[in-house]
Every structure is written in structure tokens, then in C-alpha cells.
Amino acid sequence: MHDRESVAHHGDASPQQAAEQSDLELLLALRVAKGPDFVHDVCGAFSLVFVHKETGRFEAYRDHFGIFPFYYTVSDGAVTCASDLRACLHVSGIALNADATRLADYIHGEEVDFDRTAFEQVLRLPPAHRLEAAGEGVTPRRYWQLEIPETTVKSDxxxxxxxxxxxxxxxxxxxxxxxxxxxxxxxxxxxxxxxxxxxxxxxxxxxxxxxxxxxxxxxxxxxxxxxxxxxxxxxxxxxxxAPPLDDLGPxxxxxxxxxxxxxxxxxxxxxxxxxxxxxxxxxxxxxxxxxxSHGYGRLVELATRRKFWQLYREARGAAQVHSLPFLTLFASHIAHYSGMRPRNPLRRLCLKLARYQTKRSSIAGWSEKPMALIAPDLQRKIGAEERYAPDPLLKTQADFNRAERLTHLRxxxxxxxxxxxxxxxxxxxxxxxxxxxxxxxxxxxxxxxxxxxxxxxxxxxxxxxxxxxxxxxxxxxxxTRADKAEFGDEISAVIHEFYSDKDIGFFAPLGDFVNADAAERVRQQVIVREVTDVAAIRALWRLAVLSYWFKGLTEWREAQAKGMLI
The missing domain is CATH 3.40.50.620 (HUPs)
Known part of the structure; x- marks a missing residue:
């Protein structure tokens, strides 16, 4: 807990008694004293389960940001909860089946859901949620929502x-x-x-x-x-x-x-x-x-208000930190957020500048989308086009005017x-x-x-x-440093070493989930450096992890059958 003193203050224990109690003892006392609302007085990382010793009723909580894991599964009327995924699988004894949607998300390179794991029947309790009994099962309910504060702190x-x-x-x-x-x-x-x-x-x-x-x-x-x-x-x-990908097993x-x-x-x-x-x-x-927050939403706000000199100054700093072409960043913000009409000469000039700088980039782009790596049947099953469609955060003029706070919160x-x-x-x-x-x-x-x-x-x-x-x-x-260590070259070297002797046969066993033809195409492009885009390199890294994960899945099933998953 980050605030033991505050939590102890809400309980009945004296300061000396509170000092001798563990975090769990203090939390239990607070739960008894304040009921389910106790969680609003706790600041820290936790995954908790309380069981009423007389009624057997249980309630569970995960901390506000999800710092501590919380996994659960419901099978034959029994609920298994654990902060350790392996323990949850072992105790519940459920079948170890891959969750196809989660695997598709992984291939695509993003986390879409808060509750899915790689295993079909095991769920995460999302951050800031409690889990409570509901009929023969359980229901997660949100107890707290992170919001933008109404008051803006401007001094000190x-x-x-x-x-x-x-x-x-x-x-x-x-x-x-x-x-x-x-x-x-x-x-x-x-x-x-x-x-x-x-x-x-x-x-x-x-x-x-x-x-x-x-x-x-x-x-x-x-x-x-x-x-x-x-x-x-x-x-x-x-x-x-970096360790070679051949060592991924452990x-x-x-x-x-x-x-x-x-x-x-x-x-x-x-x-x-x-x-x-x-x-x-x-x-x-x-x-x-x-x-x-880096504060880059402010670039949108400055462009929206047409404060181009300030935008120029701030964009230069942002470009330096992330090794981006400055003119691309500066010109694209003017073109997209300043509210100029499509045929405005300044807007058209900015778009040309941005395109010119992009073409001059030494990075060879990847022409396909990551979604192309997902097997076509799986794409249709999960509705991939809709699932991975961009969801613009900034949609209205009001959004543009507070772009930084909205992007920070997201x-x-x-x-x-x-x-x-x-x-x-x-x-x-x-x-x-x-x-x-x-x-x-x-x-x-x-x-x-x-x-x-x-x-x-x-x-x-x-x-x-x-x-x-x-x-x-x-x-x-x-x-005052303006740069950050970048490890892109290190990851690229590992990918080249691992995939240099592979062919389409490496992807074939993943055929229910991976489009082997698309995967082999990007492998060839990356190996000969026809494509140097980090998105393609990371996609190949994910496919290597997925291959080893399926090998692990076979071993875990065998261990589970022997009662030796832990």
C-alpha cells in the first residue's frame, strides 16, 4: 500500500497496533469498517479476495490501474481466482485451449480487450473492478473510473x-x-x-x-x-x-x-x-x-489556434526526441488541424512538404497492414475489419482544443x-x-x-x-537531455539472425491463425532489407513468439494431464 497511515487511521487499531499489522490485516479491518466502499480509501497495488466466513459469500478487487494481476475462471459452478496465471490454470483444471480472438489481436500487434488471456476460459479482472457472485457465475463491476480532473492546476x-x-x-x-x-x-x-x-x-x-x-x-x-x-x-x-530468439522457450x-x-x-x-x-x-x-505525458497533444492545440510560431518551436523539440523529420511533423499538423479549407494554398503546400519528407526517409515502408498476417478465416470470424478499424480520439473542434488532456487520458x-x-x-x-x-x-x-x-x-x-x-x-x-536510448537496431539484428534460414514451412503449423503466405512475404522483404519498417520487424518477432507459445501449449497440456503444471 502507498498510504498505510491513512488506511490505519480509518480502522480501530491504535498507531502502535497498526504498525504491527500487515497490509492485509489493515485492509481487512478497513473492509469490515467501511464495506465495499473501502477500496476508495486505498492507494496502491493489490488483488484481493474476501470470503465471508459464515455465508461463504465472496467479493474480489483489483487495484485502480491493474498493477497486480488478477485471473479467474468459472467451471462447474466453482470460481478459481489467482494473481498467478499458472496457478489459476492448475487449480481450476480447465482445458488449455487457445483464445482465437486474443491470438488474432496479438498477431495484429495490439491489446483490444481488458479481460482476455491467451486461454479461452481464463479471464482477467480489469483494473478498477470488483468481482462478485451472480447466480451460477460471477460478474465484474467497475468501482472507479479515471477521469480528467475538473480543476486545472496552474500554479507551482x-x-x-x-x-x-x-x-x-x-x-x-x-x-x-x-x-x-x-x-x-x-x-x-x-x-x-x-x-x-x-x-x-x-x-x-x-x-x-x-x-x-x-x-x-x-x-x-x-x-x-x-x-x-x-x-x-x-x-x-x-x-x-539481445538474447537470440532460439532461447525464447524458458x-x-x-x-x-x-x-x-x-x-x-x-x-x-x-x-x-x-x-x-x-x-x-x-x-x-x-x-x-x-x-x-510528453505533451504532444499541445501541437494539435497550437495548430488549431493557428499559433504557428509556437507550433514551430515545440515541434522541433518533439522531432529531436523521436528522430522524426521536423518538417513532416510541423507541416502535417498545420494541414490537418488548422481548419484551413482543402484548396487553401498554405494547406496544400504543407501537405506537399510532409509527403516530400516522408519520401526522403531512409526507412523502407511495409506496404501491407499487420491484419494481413491473420488467417483469412479467422479475420472473418472475429470481424477483423471492424475490430481493428481506427477509432479517432479527436473528432470535433472542442476535442482539438483540449487534445493534450484527451490523449493523456487515453x-x-x-x-x-x-x-x-x-x-x-x-x-x-x-x-x-x-x-x-x-x-x-x-x-x-x-x-x-x-x-x-x-x-x-x-x-x-x-x-x-x-x-x-x-x-x-x-x-x-x-x-535536460533531449534524447532517449533506442534499441531498434538490436531488435532488427535478432530478427535477421533468426529468420535468415527460415521459409514458409516455419509458419505452416500456425495456419489456423496466421496467413503463412503473407508472413513469408514479409520475412523475405525484411531479410533482404527491402523493408526496414519497425512495424514489420516487430510483426515477425510476434510470430516467432507465437510459434514458441504453441510449443509451450503442448508441454503445458502434457504437464496438466500429469497434475504437474505447477
Whole structure:
């Protein structure tokens, strides 16, 4: 819990008694005292099941952002719940059948539903939902909705963010001396490590990946600068490259569900190394981009209001961070959002500039859509055209005028967010470590949603409010850096190595789900570098994962038949 003191205050225990109680004991006391509404007074990560000892009635809850997993299945009138997918499958004994719709979503490369898993009969409880009995089954009901705050915070924004984030980070440091911090050298992880070091009694242990000075994405200078300023105890993990895809088997067995995380095979090592250092929890900056927001919705707002000089200045900063063609970004925003008529000469000029810059790009585009990789029969079965049709967020002039707040909210509510927490939780718990996410303290999220767009993108710098909040806490080289480490070349090299000796026969066993002809076509294009688009490279990575997942499915079925799934 992020707010033990507040939860204890609502119960009947004295401060001394509350200090001796576990989080679960405090939560139970709060549930008894306040009924189902207790959940509104809890800030933290949890998956809970309460059973009434006299009536047998049960109710279950998943935390507001889905940080802790919650899986369940109903079979023969029995409900099985678990925070571990393997345990849910083992205890329930249900048939291990693939969920065709979820597999299609995976091939397409997105998370569409909050409740599906790769297994047909196992569901997720969505974030901010409770599960309660309903007849012979159960019904999930939403207990909380993330919304844009009615009040906009305009004064002292950096100071408010620093104080709120400091409180959230400090609450993640229990038990003292057993909590470390991931430190990548980027803004998010460095901010949290700096705040944790400030709040920690003993020197903070940090865990980092280093790649060698010959790698463009090596962050050692930033990591060293942070550790020196924080007075932390560094642990560096030397990485020579991403593990080959031939080694996916153990990772698939650990995860069991499908995952959209190409870097996981490498990044999960941080948990086992943290455990070897004696740590039981690590502070993780995951989700900082989404919680703070880069503020790029402000570009739409500036274009809509025809503040082209400000748009020019802010777009240059955004283009630099993401290595995008500046003129494409600037001109396309004017063309699409300024409200000019189709034949307006300035609009037509902007469209030509954007097209010209796109043609000059060194990236060879992929002419097909990811949906083409889904088997035609499966496409028809799930209504793929409608399921994957774009859903524009900004539809009216009013939407354009508050584009940043709407895009900020959508990013936080996306199904992929909760799914990413589950992926990280499975890898961390396998190593005996608990990840903690101060950015997803409810108080931090609500505060960041209340900031105006100019607090997020300002003077060409994204996440401006966090940078200002970290003055005096971070090294200036990190606080003001405008770039991010990019691992696209590393993923591309792994894909080329894996697929160089494959042919259409590799995709044939997946024929019920994958269009083998389309998959082989993109494989050939990528191998000869006719296509270098990251979307195509990631699509091939997903198909490799799916192939190994089906091999794992066969093994899990055999283990289940022997009662040895766990």
C-alpha cells in the first residue's frame, strides 16, 4: 500500500497496533469498517479476495490501474481466482485451449480487450473492478473510473509534482534496506532513484544495464553521473546484445500468456540480479511517459489556434526526441488541424512538404497492414475489419482544443497498460522480487492529469514539469537531455539472425491463425532489407513468439494431464 497511515487511521487499531499489522490485516479491518466502499480509501497495488466466513459469500478487487494481476475462471459452478496465471490454470483444471480472438489481436500487434488471456476460459479482472457472485457465475463491476480532473492546476506545478512524487516514492521503500531502484540513465528511472535515495536511510542500491561505449544506446555516462550524485551503491549488468530468439522457450514458459515486449528476454535479468543483491522489491520508472505525458497533444492545440510560431518551436523539440523529420511533423499538423479549407494554398503546400519528407526517409515502408498476417478465416470470424478499424480520439473542434488532456487520458486507460504490468509482474515474481511503480500512485496520476498542456511540452522540451521538478535532484545532463536510448537496431539484428534460414514451412503449423503466405512475404522483404519498417520487424518477432507459445501449449497440456503444471 502507498498510504498505510491513512488506511490505519480509518480502522480501530491504535498507531502502535497498526504498525504491527500487515497490509492485509489493515485492509481487512478497513473492509469490515467501511464495506465495499473501502477500496476508495486505498492507494496502491493489490488483488484481493474476501470470503465471508459464515455465508461463504465472496467479493474480489483489483487495484485502480491493474498493477497486480488478477485471473479467474468459472467451471462447474466453482470460481478459481489467482494473481498467478499458472496457478489459476492448475487449480481450476480447465482445458488449455487457445483464445482465437486474443491470438488474432496479438498477431495484429495490439491489446483490444481488458479481460482476455491467451486461454479461452481464463479471464482477467480489469483494473478498477470488483468481482462478485451472480447466480451460477460471477460478474465484474467497475468501482472507479479515471477521469480528467475538473480543476486545472496552474500554479507551482513543478513543486507540487516533486512533493507528491516524493511521497509516493517514499511509500515504496518498505522494508528499509530491501528495496532498490532500477536506473537506466533516462529521466524517469533517474528521477525515482534520486527521490528514493533522498528518502532512504541507508545508501540506495541501484541496478542498471550497460552495453559498452561502442554501442549508441549505452547509457553508462548518465548512470555514473546519477549514482555519484545520489551516493547510491551501483550494480551494473554487462549486456553484449539481445538474447537470440532460439532461447525464447524458458521465457514463454515463465509468462504463459502472450506479451508485446521485445526487450523482455533481456530486461528480465534485472530482477534476478536484484534478488541476488538481497533486494525484495525494486522501484521502477515504467509508465512515466504516460503518467507525466510528453505533451504532444499541445501541437494539435497550437495548430488549431493557428499559433504557428509556437507550433514551430515545440515541434522541433518533439522531432529531436523521436528522430522524426521536423518538417513532416510541423507541416502535417498545420494541414490537418488548422481548419484551413482543402484548396487553401498554405494547406496544400504543407501537405506537399510532409509527403516530400516522408519520401526522403531512409526507412523502407511495409506496404501491407499487420491484419494481413491473420488467417483469412479467422479475420472473418472475429470481424477483423471492424475490430481493428481506427477509432479517432479527436473528432470535433472542442476535442482539438483540449487534445493534450484527451490523449493523456487515453494513454493511461489503454488495455496495453495493465497488460504490461502483468508481464513485468510475472518475470519479477519468478525471481522473487516485487516491482513498485511510484508514477502510478493515484495521487500522482490525478495531479498530472490536472496540469495544463504547457506544463508538459514547453520550449521544445517534453515532460517539462518533471524536468523542472527535478532541479537540484538530478544531474543536469539527465534533467535536460533531449534524447532517449533506442534499441531498434538490436531488435532488427535478432530478427535477421533468426529468420535468415527460415521459409514458409516455419509458419505452416500456425495456419489456423496466421496467413503463412503473407508472413513469408514479409520475412523475405525484411531479410533482404527491402523493408526496414519497425512495424514489420516487430510483426515477425510476434510470430516467432507465437510459434514458441504453441510449443509451450503442448508441454503445458502434457504437464496438466500429469497434475504437474505447477
Amino acid at each position: 506545478c513543478p513543486a507540487r509534482l516533486r512533493d507528491t512524487l516524493q511521497t509516493a516514492t517514499g511509500s515504496c521503500l518498505r522494508p528499509e534496506g530491501r528495496v532498490g531502484a532500477m536506473l537506466s540513465g533516462g529521466l524517469d528511472s533517474s528521477a525515482l532513484a534520486g527521490l528514493a535515495a533522498k528518502a532512504s536511510v541507508a545508501p540506495l542500491k541501484t541496478v542498471s544495464f550497460v552495453y559498452g561505449a561502442d554501442k549508441a544506446y549505452d547509457e553508462t555516462p548518465y548512470i555514473d553521473a546519477a549514482n555519484e550524485l545520489f551516493g547510491s551503491v551501483p550494480h551494473k549488468i554487462a549486456i553484449s546484445g 521465457l514463454i514458459d515463465e509468462q504463459m500468456d502472450l506479451f508485446l515486449a521485445p526487450g523482455l528476454a533481456k530486461s528480465r535479468r534485472i530482477y534476478s540480479d536484484a534478488r541476488a543483491l538481497g533486494l525484495t522489491a525494486v522501484i521502477d520508472g515504467h509508465g512515466g511517459d504516460e503518467v507525466i 494513454a493511461l486507460k489503454a488495455p496495453l497498460m495493465a497488460q504490461a504490468f502483468e508481464v513485468l509482474h510475472r518475470s519479477a515474481s519468478a525471481a522473487g522480487v516485487l516491482p513498485r511503480y511510484p508514477f502510478f500512485d493515484r495521487r500522482v496520476v490525478s495531479l498530472c492529469l490536472s496540469f495544463p498542456a504547457e506544463m508538459k511540452l514547453r520550449d521544445g522540451r517534453s515532460r517539462w514539469v518533471l524536468r523542472e521538478a527535478m532541479r537540484g535532484i538530478l544531474p543536469e545532463s539527465i534533467r
